[in-house]
Amino acid sequence: MSAVRRVQRWALPATAVLVTAVVLAPLAAPGYALSYDMMFVPRQPLRADLVLPNATLPRAVPQDLLVSLASALAPGWLVQRVALVAIVLLAAVGAGRLVPAERLGPRLVAAVAYAWTPFLAERLLLGQWGLLLAYGSLPWIVAACLRDRGSTWRLLAACAPAAVTPTGGLIAFATVLVLAPRRSWLPALLNLPWLLATVLSSADGRSDPAGVAAFAARGADWTGPIGALLGTGGIWNAQTTLPSRSSPLAPLGTLLLLALAVTGWRLLRDRLPDGAAVRLLVLAGGGFLLAALAVLPGGRALLEWAVTSVPGAGVLRDGQKFLIPYALVLCLCAALGAERIGRREVLAGALVLPLVVMPDLAYGGAGRLRPVSYPADFAVVKRLVEQSPGEVVSLPFAGYHTYPWNRSRTVIDPLPRYLDAEVVRDDRLLVGDRAIAGESRRADEVRQALELGKPLAALGMRWVVVQRVAGEAPVPPAALAGLRMVHAGTDLRLYENGSSQRSY
Template identity: 40%
Template sequence: MGRRRLGRAWPWAMALLICAPMLVGGYVLSYDMVFVPRLDVGRADVWGLGSATPRAVPSDAVVAVLNLIVPGWLLQKAVLFGSLLLAGVGAMRLLERFGLGAQLAGATWFVWNPYVAERLVIGHWPLLVAYAALPWLVVACLQVRAGERMRWWRLVVPLAATALSPASGMIGAVLAVSVCGRRWGRGALLALVLNLPWIVAGFAHSASGRSDAAGVAAFALQAEAGLGRLGAALSLGGIWNADVVPSSRGLATATVFCLLLWAVMAVGAVAAWRRPRRRTMVVALVPAAAVGLAIALLGTLAPDLLGWLVENVPGAGLLRDGARYLALLAPLQAVLVAAGVEALTRRLRERVARWSVLAVAVLLPIAVMPDLAWGAGGRLEAVSYPAEWEQARAAIADSDVAGDLLVLPFSAFRAPAWNGGRVVLDPAGRYFPRETVVNDDLVVSGEVIAGENPRARAAARALDSPDPAAALRAEGIGLVLVEEDAYGADDLDSLRNSLTPVFTGDDLTVYAVP
């Protein structure tokens, strides 16, 4: 009974250890992770009907609908904590045929790894939701593969959880097809149906769905842990943004741990191959893992090919950040870790030695990467939006000026003092109750990666014209929001002189375009 309680409690303990400082009141704003008090359900871009490439379809729509009954701060906490908790519980469920110690070791690696740490800090919460669904999806697909009868929702729910964004939808579809094996048709059909929201929205934006080829080098998988790019990929790391990589990944302990991890996985592969049921599980997971590794390394091994694809094939930009697809390796690695730990401990006859090895296997991932704990080492903390944001929202809602809202300075990311100076995608793009035009160009290592939104490009040209106010009005811009604490706000005096103030605050100013 005590062992069962430990198995049930461990996922809760890991989720709390990571999320504790994020569970207080307020919003965690980090890079792409932007939650607002209420995302308006009537905005066209929420449903993928705006001018921007529908990268947040249907995740924004899901958030907007849930915001009708759940405030944004509570929804975000449920998403973050729930994702990590369900990832751990799902891994325990996937590994239930192993002994408890091996289960705990495999589940720990599934939750406590560089992929989770890096995607958490960079704010890719739909990927984390999809990641949490992967072990549950594997369990359901293994039943389909074996021809067992099962309740339909056991397959539909995890597949739907992976379909919150285009990249995560592809991850879920590949895993389902791989694990279902010869009975792949059911998984493929369900994946197609559940991913239709972003597929249809993508076809509607096919003309603007091509990406800047310069992004291939910028988003290519990077070396980590002193083991090169392949080593980074095989240890579930290598994200393109070095600023979100845990500092511990640069230590010698990370290198030693990765080598030890791979050795345990190799032992696990041999041990699993000798047992038919486990061999079936490994065989089912290998194709998906191979696809994930290939996509992750594509920008490194064939940059010219990938550059041509993203520049000429609508939607191929989904392959630029190939490290996202390393999630497809995680279920296989969890199984191999569990199999390896079980095989090694069985060779130990003394109980003390066996439990000591199990304790090390469970706790070592946490020990070598402690900076995932406590909100990624304090990098993720909840903050409150300044009161002026709600006041500006009310002013914009009450304004009878026709046209969309333009946010200035015209740059994609902010580092506001009220967010502790942490970088975040400008929250103004989601905060206000009106179609909002923001810059979608990205600056990576000093290089500008051109955005894909034709409306944003038109606004940029209007701002550079001799009469920007008239050009903005011609582009359908009715209101302009200036974030006074953002870099470049002091350079807008000439434009301000031709606009009419609607709301004036210390941090935000709203103007009408005459």
């Protein structure tokens, strides 16, 4: 094999590895990267309320089951790294292989563009790694539909990572339904775990309509939410939007990418199998419409009706998640647009454009994914709770906390996954000044007791854990009346309810 052919063969995987290393560089250090929904613990227990939640909707089914099984075989920090590395590698290599181009340049442009989008950055900082597995898997799903028409196993392998979350499973199903409808039964089967969990759950499948406005796409500059969505951004959480998205370069970068994509559309249409590019465009357009629906005239009212009237329609509230097919088509067309123009300078510019426009994705979002270690108190409390199993209430009563030991970053309460016991936490979500209602009746009971100043011991839980957090009001002493402190650590205090009648 000649040197030129070796370079061409290995350039794409080498580029993918390089991009992955740049994005996830902080994970070379030991510990756990904890950010918003990204929660990994040393060993996640295999519990019924995680695998098949009854009190809440199954948003993490079968994700929690897979993490519990994986962490039984390997430490949680390793499971986390395998998952995050797989996301970026799958995205880069998949897009580079999928783009219909013989030349190496367009393949590298597609790889870098798709692995360096605002969508990936924002969802990564939000900690939604399960959804990002669907993002990384989508090029492989499309390839399996278009190029491997007779291989059910290839399609299964491509769809399986996407189906670890309900939204990812729906995106995989929609993709196969549009591109290879005769094989859509396969991703439909992969969606059965969360569908079954939904049927068995006692939670109300309808959602708080306030979530529609709270989760609507938002803009980071003068282009507004539509401009942000066109650039694959627009997430509802301002804290997970990189500062570069507010710079003057961001809308300019989006404009250049769109111009290249329009230029390259004809090549995509001509080189893919007959009608495939149009079907892919329809898929991307449908996803974009769902992402933008809450900010379009009449769209918010339609979604509010849907989430309050149709069980399960709450999955549409955070519509920006469905931008994944659009992001893929945009990057494929932009790479082909650079090829069609034909100048090396354009290819080189397209290759570095995402990095220039959004440089702060490097090093884990400019250091926001630096790992930390759990304080020793967690292991102590875990051991004590396992000696006398029972229901646990986590205080302060909130779903997310800002911990001093987590570099003052906000993350979902780790106790439900750290302890081998059912943990009651506030399942409401605070978005700005809005409180989006949850589904857990038990959480409502605890919240009401705290608001009325009643002792929690009367509710019958076995344990109460008080965590050291930043920016939250201290737990009122009345709430702890009748409880016996059994551990007083720097970061956690554990109280036992000797009169508890509820067991786990």
